[in-house]
Amino acid sequence: MKHIAESTVRRLSLYLLFLEEFEERGLDTISSTELAARGGTTPTQVRKDLSFFGSFGKRGLGYPVAELASRIREILGIEREWRVVIIGAGKIGLALAQYRGFSQRGFQVRAVYDSDPAKIGTRSDGFEIRALDSLTSDAREEPVDIAVLAVPASAVQRVADLVVDAGVRAILNFAPHQLKVPPHVAVKTVNMAMELEGLSFVLTNHDD
Amino acid sequence: MKHIAESTVRRLSLYLLFLEEFEERGLDTISSTELAARGGTTPTQVRKDLSFFGSFGKRGLGYPVAELASRIREILGIEREWRVVIIGAGKIGLALAQYRGFSQRGFQVRAVYDSDPAKIGTRSDGFEIRALDSLTSDAREEPVDIAVLAVPASAVQRVADLVVDAGVRAILNFAPHQLKVPPHVAVKTVNMAMELEGLSFVLTNHDD
């Protein structure tokens, strides 16, 4: 397949969100104009994004809502279930473990790991907290697709190395630290302070 | 000032992170090459990013670490303190309220709000949970700079409207919903499921 821009993939996620809304409202056809209005983009952009993957619309009519939603799920690879583990049983890790948005999209949180002996073995929201040391052997029995890292910045590179050794090929990192991983591993970092800094920049350079 | 790309601002945040690391290690000069290596970008990109705001380096030498860090803090507008409120005292909201990364960068969490009568008035991690209804009058006494929304997607637009009415000019939204706000209000949305979908896309279209 031709190379797809990350911005395109992000917009596909958004389109899916809107399509699910429209589906609930019982609409069965939608135009690129309506999709664009809902997401703050342009009709042309919507059509171009979709055109990379095929022709899903009917000229003069629009797109079939349910069908397009299902095609986007396929494209994103979320018609299947992904096995996810959370590393770090702190406030943020546990909040992510019980976050409904994940399971709704086929991301199954299978386990929460921590290295603090005081936490290991305890239960929280139906999740038993396992020893980080057991991750590698656990993953041999049931492979892990995605690891979500919610550990301190000072520990996260070490944890990432461990997770990569355990065979995980995708990492969602919540620590404010840029990870170094082998090229076959995909990483996304969500840096919440950085997002606030972006807002601070806009507020400071207020030229509206 | 000339228009600055969002990608440039994000990289400035990263540079600051690295500069603080270097500062701790006692280095007082750093080259664009070293900064780039740490952040997965190129030396030219680093120099171009900085050049939008002035000339901070010494030719033949590099950049003075402490001084550059302080200049970037100024540029981002984080030499001052920003007043932040969290809306939504669920797991995610409370995790964000106590998140150290915020206060370390000058983002002061002043209050946590919720609309659930069972939660209002209780304390959690040193934060008294206030009634969402009181936000507008509270904000009159002490203006709020940034609101972090950690409420369900179904409620978030209503909450955003309320927050905008209360005079808040920047919103960090954690609900999977695209907000509509007046043009003078800045919004960033962190959609955690969308990040996982990006990883799913890469895993599915594995061409490494």
Place this chain on the structure above:
DNA sequence: ACATGTGAACTGCTTCACAGCG
């Protein structure tokens, strides 16, 4: 000699304009 700072070239995402089809 070495590393910054920057106009110019380039790359790639977005927007335009319109052909194609229901």
Place this chain on the structure above:
DNA sequence: CGCTGTGAAGCAGTTCACATGT
């Protein structure tokens, strides 16, 4: 005629190449 699908044009962000300063 309406809306999709797409090659071509436009534009923004990145990279190159080198002049400049220490």
